Amino acid sequence: xxxxxxxxxxxxxxxxxxxxxxxxxxxxxxxxxxxxxxxxxxxxxxxxxxxxxxxxxxxxxxxxxxxxxxxxxxxxxxxxxxxxxxxxxxxxxxxxxxxxxxxxxxxxxxxxxxxxxxxxxxxxxxxxxxxxxxxxxxxxxxxxxxxxxxxxxxxxxxxxxxxxxxxxxxxxxxxxxxxxxxxxxxxxxxxxxxxxxxxxxxxxxxxxxxxxxxxxxxxxxxxxxxxxxxxxxxxxxxxxxxxx
Numbered sequence: 001x002x003x004x005x006x007x008x009x010x011x012x013x014x015x016x017x018x019x020x021x022x023x024x025x026x027x028x029x030x031x032x033x034x035x036x037x038x039x040x041x042x043x044x045x046x047x048x049x050x051x052x053x054x055x056x057x058x059x060x061x062x063x064x065x066x067x068x069x070x071x072x073x074x075x076x077x078x079x080x081x082x083x084x085x086x087x088x089x090x091x092x093x094x095x096x097x098x099x100x101x102x103x104x105x106x107x108x109x110x111x112x113x114x115x116x117x118x119x120x121x122x123x124x125x126x127x128x129x130x131x132x133x134x135x136x137x138x139x140x141x142x143x144x145x146x147x148x149x150x151x152x153x154x155x156x157x158x159x160x161x162x163x164x165x166x167x168x169x170x171x172x173x174x175x176x177x178x179x180x181x182x183x184x185x186x187x188x189x190x191x192x193x194x195x196x197x198x199x200x201x202x203x204x205x206x207x208x209x210x211x212x213x214x215x216x217x218x219x220x221x222x223x224x225x226x227x228x229x230x231x232x233x234x235x236x237x238x239x240x241x242x243x244x
Contacts, residue, residue: 008043009036009228013243020081022217041065046236049217073232082235085242086132093127094156095206096165096180098143103222119222121210121234122146124154129205136227143167148173158182160203213237 009017014036021035041059044167045052055062055078072078103119118139125131133150143164151159151173159174159181166186171193174181182199185192216237 003064007040008047008240009040009243014039014210016243017081017085017239020084021077030104038065038068042069042236043240045069046218046233049221049223051223053239055204069232070106070229073229078232079212082239082242085131085239086126086210092157093202094128094151094154094159095129095203096123096150096159097203097206097210098146099210100139101220101222103139119230121169121213122150123206123209124150125206125209127202127205129209131209131244134234134238136231136234144170150178158199160200160205168209209241212241 015132017039018035020037037059041055042065044050044059045055046197052062052066055065059065082139098120101119101121119241120137120139120141121134122137122143123131123134132154133147135146138148143161147161147165147170156177156179159177159179160180161183163184163186166183166189171181171183179194181193182196183193184195184200211232216227216233218221218224222230222233224233
């Protein structure tokens with residue numbers, strides 16, 4: 001089976017994202033030259049985790065594809081596509097959590113955690129387990145301080161998180177947005193809060209989301225030197241989850 005028999009995007013999926021890309025097949029200049037094959041080339045890299053130099057020739061010259069990928073990262077094109085795909089009004093639940101990704105020594109957004117040099121992805125997903133917002137930090141950064149930015153401005157009836165997010169500040173931020181906090185109490189907490197265990201069972205959806213994202217090998221192991229390009233890699237994988 002050849003490379004072109006294993007492309008990720010179906011026609012209807014490409015149709016959904018192509019409207020949010022600058023230029024199309026009718027546009028003159030580099031922005032309009034076979035955008036679909038370029039996106040497939042990037043998806044091949046993100047899915048396989050292969051070095052850019054190993055990009056199959058059918059996708060074009062690897063360095064040209066890499067430079068274009070970097071330009072799109074700089075211009076925010078990947079993020080614009082993700083924002084369009086994740087613009088779903090059904091925000092009954094928001095679930096917040098983080099995951100550690102092992103990274104290379106000279107990368108940005110890098111720190112030390114138990115597993116060594118690493119980056120941490122902090123993410124909010126909606127009720128069906130698709131990502132709606134994420135941020136990157138060094139691996140040793142705490143979870144609760146990142147949560148405020150993850151949920152800010154996102155409507156929700158319920159915000160779920162694990163014990164690491166049990167703080168008075170976050171509980172107040174959740175209440176201020178008119179939502180219910182479904183967060184287990186830290187054992188050290190003197191004043192306990194009630195926990196809806198039935199709702200809390202839905203928190204596994206974010207763990208499933210991380211598992212799906214890490215099926216893309218370039219998400220699971222970070223190879224990008226810059227935080228911007230790694231953020232683009234995570235964004236691209238998140239787009240695929242929305243259009244599956």
